[in-house]
Amino acid sequence: MIAPAYTQFLEWVERRAAGEPLAYLVGEAEFRGRVFQVSPDVLIPRPETEVLIELALKKLHGVAAPRILDLGTGSGIVAISLALECPTAQITAVDLSFEAISVARNNAGRLGATVDFRQSDWFENLAGETFDLIVSNPPYVANGDPHLELNGLPFEPQMALTDGADGLNCIRRIVAGAAAHLTPAGWLLFEHGYDQGEASRNLLTTAAFKAAFTHPDLAGIDRVSGAYL
Numbered sequence: 566m567i568a569p570a571y572t573q574f575l576e577w578v579e580r581r582a583a584g585e586p587l588a589y590l591v592g593e594a595e596f597r598g599r600v601f602q603v604s605p606d607v608l609i610p611r612p613e614t615e616v617l618i619e620l621a622l623k624k625l626h627g628v629a630a631p632r633i634l635d636l637g638t639g640s641g642i643v644a645i646s647l648a649l650e651c652p653t654a655q656i657t658a659v660d661l662s663f664e665a666i667s668v669a670r671n672n673a674g675r676l677g678a679t680v681d682f683r684q685s686d687w688f689e690n691l692a693g694e695t696f697d698l699i700v701s702n703p704p705y706v707a708n709g710d711p712h713l714e715l716n717g718l719p720f721e722p723q724m725a726l727t728d729g730a731d732g733l734n735c736i737r738r739i740v741a742g743a744a745a746h747l748t749p750a751g752w753l754l755f756e757h758g759y760d761q762g763e764a765s766r767n768l769l770t771t772a773a774f775k776a777a778f779t780h781p782d783l784a785g786i787d788r789v790s791g792a793y794l
């Protein structure tokens with residue numbers, strides 16, 4: 566008789582050999598020292614997203630009980646990390662995908678984080694609500710970018726990776742909508758592609774944000790831009 570674990574192992578080897586990321590085989594991935602459950606409905610956590618967390622924590626320094634919004638939360642890594650590392654914060658996190666929201670809620674429960682998860686197309690279901698900080702890791706890979714065919718990306722939700730256009734569409738929507746949802750001097754911080762720093766700063770400045778900056782990830786690549794109102 567063949568042991569079930571061995572059968573499972575052989576199945577994983579086959580799927581891995583076909584390019585499926587390990588995180589989807591085992592159903593979990595690590596981010597910032599915590600284990601998050603993932604399914605093919607959500608992007609697999611990337612270490613470069615830690616830059617977004619670090620910058621957010623810096624901007625929150627000195628704000629007593631900050632209200633934070635995470636747009637396009639996916640598995641919830643950004644919202645949950647901030648909830649656990651800034652315990653006084655009140656965090657709302659949205660995603661277009663109901664499936665992603667369910668993965669994120671489960672992760673928050675397992676990790677003991679309190680986050681108000683809601684389904685929303687960016688700011689659509691947030692009318693009248695304001696925040697001290699808005700963060701996002703939106704889809705920013707351009708349609709047809711050869712990168713989408715590599716490194717297991719075909720197995721990930723395309724709606725979490727690409728805007729189906731030039732890669733800046735979602736960033737444009739986030740920048741355009743943020744002003745109505747930020748408190749005075751509130752910060753907007755978002756992750757973007759290696760070549761989108763300048764375009765991101767231009768979008769922010771044109772939308773009347775101040776002190777637009779771009780920060781590199783640990784590999785020295787432009788990764789997060791931000792500005793305040």
Ligand code: GLN
Binds near residue numbers: 712718725727756
């Ligand atoms: N950094 C990811 C990649 O290039 C893309 C993540 C995203 O679109 N938000 O694989």
